[in-house]
Amino acid sequence: MSENRCVDFRLLGRLEATRDGRPVELGRRRERCLLGVLLLEANSPITIDRLVDLLWEGQPPSTARSSLHTHVSRLRAQLDPDGTGRYGVRLVSRGGGYAVEVAPDSVDAHRFQAMVERARIVSPADRTGLLRQALALWRGPVLADVASDRLRERIAAELTELRMSATELMIETELAADRPRDLVGELAGLHAEHPYRERLAGQLMLALYRAGRHADALIVYQQLADRLAEDLGVDPGPELSELHTAILRRDPGLIRSRPAAQTPRQLPAASRLFTGRADELGALTKTLTGVTDRDTTVVVSAIGGAGKTWLALHWAHQNLDRFPDGQLFVNLRGFDPSGQPMAPATALHGLLDALGVAPSAVPTDLDAQIGLYRSLLATRRMLIVLDNARDASQVAPLLPGSPTCTVIVTSRDRLTGLINGYGALPLQLDILDEAQARDLLARRLGEERLAGEPEAVTALVNGCGGLPLALGVVASRAALAPHLPLAAITAELHDATTRLGAFDEDDPQASLRAVLSWSYAALTGAQARLFGLLGSAAGPDIGLPAATALAGLPTDEVTAILRALQRQSLIQQHSPGRWRMHDLIRLYAAERAERDQPEDHVAGLRRLVGFYLNTAHAADRLLDPTRPGHGWAVVDPAPGIPAHPLPDRAAAQAWLDDEHLCVQAAQQLAARQGWHAETWQLAWSLNTFYGWRGHLHDLVTVWRCGLAAAQLLGDPAVEALAHRYLGRACILVGQHVEAADQLHRSLSLAEQAADLPGQARAHWTLAWASEWRGDNERALEHATRALELYRACGDPVGEGGALNVVGWYATRLGHYDQARTHLESALIVSRDTGNRVGEADTLDSLGLVAHHTGQYAEAIDHYQKALAVYRDLGNEYEEADTLERLGETYAATGERGPARRAWREALRLLRAQRRSPDAERVERRLRHVGGSGGSGGSPTVPGRRAGPSRQRPD
Numbered sequence: 020m021s022e023n024r025c026v027d028f029r030l031l032g033r034l035e036a037t038r039d040g041r042p043v044e045l046g047r048r049r050e051r052c053l054l055g056v057l058l059l060e061a062n063s064p065i066t067i068d069r070l071v072d073l074l075w076e077g078q079p080p081s082t083a084r085s086s087l088h089t090h091v092s093r094l095r096a097q098l099d100p101d102g103t104g105r106y107g108v109r110l111v112s113r114g115g116g117y118a119v120e121v122a123p124d125s126v127d128a129h130r131f132q133a134m135v136e137r138a139r140i141v142s143p144a145d146r147t148g149l150l151r152q153a154l155a156l157w158r159g160p161v162l163a164d165v166a167s168d169r170l171r172e173r174i175a176a177e178l179t180e181l182r183m184s185a186t187e188l189m190i191e192t193e194l195a196a197d198r199p200r201d202l203v204g205e206l207a208g209l210h211a212e213h214p215y216r217e218r219l220a221g222q223l224m225l226a227l228y229r230a231g232r233h234a235d236a237l238i239v240y241q242q243l244a245d246r247l248a249e250d251l252g253v254d255p256g257p258e259l260s261e262l263h264t265a266i267l268r269r270d271p272g273l274i275r276s277r278p279a280a281q282t283p284r285q286l287p288a289a290s291r292l293f294t295g296r297a298d299e300l301g302a303l304t305k306t307l308t309g310v311t312d313r314d315t316t317v318v319v320s321a322i323g324g325a326g327k328t329w330l331a332l333h334w335a336h337q338n339l340d341r342f343p344d345g346q347l348f349v350n351l352r353g354f355d356p357s358g359q360p361m362a363p364a365t366a367l368h369g370l371l372d373a374l375g376v377a378p379s380a381v382p383t384d385l386d387a388q389i390g391l392y393r394s395l396l397a398t399r400r401m402l403i404v405l406d407n408a409r410d411a412s413q414v415a416p417l418l419p420g421s422p423t424c425t426v427i428v429t430s431r432d433r434l435t436g437l438i439n440g441y442g443a444l445p446l447q448l449d450i451l452d453e454a455q456a457r458d459l460l461a462r463r464l465g466e467e468r469l470a471g472e473p474e475a476v477t478a479l480v481n482g483c484g485g486l487p488l489a490l491g492v493v494a495s496r497a498a499l500a501p502h503l504p505l506a507a508i509t510a511e512l513h514d515a516t517t518r519l520g521a522f523d524e525d526d527p528q529a530s531l532r533a534v535l536s537w538s539y540a541a542l543t544g545a546q547a548r549l550f551g552l553l554g555s556a557a558g559p560d561i562g563l564p565a566a567t568a569l570a571g572l573p574t575d576e577v578t579a580i581l582r583a584l585q586r587q588s589l590i591q592q593h594s595p596g597r598w599r600m601h602d603l604i605r606l607y608a609a610e611r612a613e614r615d616q617p618e619d620h621v622a623g624l625r626r627l628v629g630f631y632l633n634t635a636h637a638a639d640r641l642l643d644p645t646r647p648g649h650g651w652a653v654v655d656p657a658p659g660i661p662a663h664p665l666p667d668r669a670a671a672q673a674w675l676d677d678e679h680l681c682v683q684a685a686q687q688l689a690a691r692q693g694w695h696a697e698t699w700q701l702a703w704s705l706n707t708f709y710g711w712r713g714h715l716h717d718l719v720t721v722w723r724c725g726l727a728a729a730q731l732l733g734d735p736a737v738e739a740l741a742h743r744y745l746g747r748a749c750i751l752v753g754q755h756v757e758a759a760d761q762l763h764r765s766l767s768l769a770e771q772a773a774d775l776p777g778q779a780r781a782h783w784t785l786a787w788a789s790e791w792r793g794d795n796e797r798a799l800e801h802a803t804r805a806l807e808l809y810r811a812c813g814d815p816v817g818e819g820g821a822l823n824v825v826g827w828y829a830t831r832l833g834h835y836d837q838a839r840t841h842l843e844s845a846l847i848v849s850r851d852t853g854n855r856v857g858e859a860d861t862l863d864s865l866g867l868v869a870h871h872t873g874q875y876a877e878a879i880d881h882y883q884k885a886l887a888v889y890r891d892l893g894n895e896y897e898e899a900d901t902l903e904r905l906g907e908t909y910a911a912t913g914e915r916g917p918a919r920r921a922w923r924e925a926l927r928l929l930r931a932q933r934r935s936p937d938a939e940r941v942e943r944r945l946r947h948v949g950g951s952g953g954s955g956g957s958p959t960v961p962g963r964r965a966g967p968s969r970q971r972p973d
Contacts, residue, residue, distance in 0.1 A: 554608020
């Protein structure tokens with residue numbers, strides 16, 4: 020074999036010598052290139068497109084693929100003519116390309132890599148001989164006789180760099196053995212061959228200095244400095260410059276050999292406050308156990324202060340025995356007060372130093388440093404903890420290539436680049452639950468102190484939001500003031516203006532504001548803007564359409580920003596299309612928005628309120644199209660921000676199910692901002708939904724807020740409406756004295772304004788209030804007056820509803836014929852006007868009349884028809900009441916099974932609506948009908964009360 024032949028063709032030499040005297044004829048250049056490339060990746064497939072690109076050097080002709088297949092066929096015939104593989108080599112199709120199947124030790128390149136990896140872990144006494152044996156395999160550049168320089172650069176750069184790193188490691192080992200004079204000649208030749216390689220120059224300088232040739236060592240430096248300046252326009256690196264300075268000073272430390280490095284044990288101590296996290300520790304153990312075919316990297320991500328480092332260190336200290344070759348730890352300062360993350364090269368220098376590499380022996384080229392680092396870790400069983408990483412590009416150069424190593428990366432960013440590009444495994448760290456948070460406080464303060472103030476402890480846990488950093492800060496404050504009641508600290512946590520300040524300490528690492536500020540500093544301008552706006556947004560979470568309105572940007576831009584904020588653990592997508600913030604992060608975000616972008620902050624909130632108002636109003640119209648009062652003009656505080664598209668009633672119901680808490684929070688926000696029209700109209704828009712879903716206390720809350728806004732607005736008609744609606748809501752929650760006061764105020768305002776519809780609605784609601792006080796006669800008087808007023812103002816929808824209410828109270832008083840006459844008229848009017856709510860209410864009332872007159876089959880039919888409409892509308896409040904009455908009728912006929920089924924379903928709805936007295940009544944009915952001696956009759960008078968839709972004046 021010729022001297023300059025590529026090391027990877029050692030295999031061909033063996034074939035030529037053993038194949039029955041027939042030489043392997045590979046005279047075609049591209050066939051030799053093809054075989055060389057495949058041998059470099061022995062047993063691993065290379066795609067056809069990649070092979071075409073390499074062999075034709077990026078400029079393939081149209082016939083390249085067919086030519087490649089021809090070359091493959093010829094190679095197969097030469098390497099394995101009979102298809103038996105008896106010569107130990109086969110060219111096969113695999114993975115969308117081709118691969119050479121061959122024993123790795125048959126290829127010099129792979130033998131070389133294996134020998135270098137072994138040299139890293141043997142004793143220094145054996146290392147030099149093994150490295151020299153490995154380097155002897157080289158007989159010229161890779162693919163020297165078959166490929167261009169460009170091709171070699173593209174496919175063999177890593178192998179060539181490993182050759183130089185091995186050479187430098189061999190020299191370093193021999194320098195440590197105090198043989199400088201023996202090395203000067205060899206180093207001089209290598210330096211001449213690689214005149215820009217600073218590590219070789221440093222080794223030559225050190226050998227000359229130790230050999231007593233101080234002046235020659237300085238000349239080598241000066242020549243290199245001149246060459247770098249003239250050819251590249253740069254100066255020597257800091258390490259070579261430091262060596263030069265040390266030689267000038269004749270530093271005696273240069274004479275002593277660097278002692279052999281000890282096994283690195285760099286882990287910081289684990290926090291004694293660490294608690295809980297059993298699931299996460301178990302997930303780490305499960306992930307990092309039994310993986311032997313590849314290196315394992317886990318990315319632990321969470322918001323700042325969530326305890327990522329605590330978790331990593333706790334697990335690491337529990338599993339030290341799994342890493343006998345040591346543990347490396349580096350704080351990458353990805354989110355740091357300095358704002359400057361650690362450069363990968365800086366991190367590598369520290370890691371190489373821990374691995375025993377002398378500073379002068381560290382390559383200046385980053386790729387060479389990475390190669391040396393990975394070579395040193397090859398076959399070692401080590402743990403590498405890369406703490407506080409900024410992004411994937413900072414971490415990737417620090418990942419070992421050895422399947423024996425384990426890496427734990429902690430970051431506020433989810434590092435999707437590592438997960439997607441390097442197969443890292445994600446572990447998202449959540450906040451502590453209540454029990455874990457309490458345990459953390461107990462570890463610092465002791466159980467006795469916590470037991471003395473249980474309410475304050477609960478408030479502390481809630482105020483810290485399960486964030487370990489926040490818990491640690493308050494625990495530290497309490498520990499330093501053992502006589503201070505815990506309640507004194509909790510007082511600060513209740514006030515939003517002081518809550519963040521309660522977690523501030525002089526030490527930035529223990530200050531929540533400081534920790535969050537480092538995440539904020541890492542955001543782009545657009546990300547910081549939306550982050551601030553989200554902190555001030557109303558509601559427990561936010562959907563994409565609302566976030567788009569808040570930002571005033573196109574949906575795709577907002578989506579990209581939300582994903583970026585989620586990657587950095589500042590928000591969490593807890594369900595598809597919905598994001599939320601930790602309470603303490605929300606406070607910080609709002610604080611930054613008010614400070615950094617006050618005008619944009621207010622404009623964004625106005626857009627958000629406009630979005631919720633417009634969409635909620637549209638949803639309300641879909642729920643009940645015949646609801647009176649749609650003449651009220653909806654204020655549009657943010658022109659250009661449309662309502663979210665709601666195609667039908669089901670979509671409207673689903674949107675309100677998802678968003679009603681956000682809409683209610685938007686009302687509170689509007690009230691704080693002094694946007695009075697929006698405030699009362701948001702209450703109006705939630706009224707139907709809250710009534711039908713049985714959110715009765717929420718109904719009171721939104722109308723208290725709405726009334727305050729209406730009074731500030733100075734519009735008597737709006738104020739009368741708000742008094743009436745608040746009166747209705749108070750009736751539903753049993754606040755009857757306030758209800759009567761609110762309703763009489765509403766009637767008085769309507770009478771002063773000669774507002775006949777307003778008077779009719781007030782009388783309607785007063786009828787209902789009278790019923791709740793047990794005065795059905797007074798209720799019938801108010802209902803009759805409401806009917807007269809609706810007829811006077813020509814309102815057929817109101818007239819139909821009032822006919823039903825008159826019929827209802829006539830039934831309550833036992834006037835069944837009068838009741839049936841009014842109810843039959845009400846049913847006709849409701850159907851003629853398309854008022855499905857009125858139709859269902861009237862059917863339910865007719866069922867009550869039929870029940871009281873002993874016409875049970877007719878009553879059951881009416882109730883079932885009413886239920887069908889209520890369910891179609893989504894009116895669960897009225898559905899529950901009608902089910903209760905249906906059960907009463909079944910019980911009266913002795914049909915105990917259907918009665919139980921109706922009451923069980925009613926009970927489920929009543930409990931969901933938190934209507935405790937009603938639920939208790941139905942439970943009593945179930946117990947009665949289930950008794951062995953029950954008569955099957957109803958234990959109470961059916962239809963004791965009416966639901967909100969029947970008493971809905973609107």
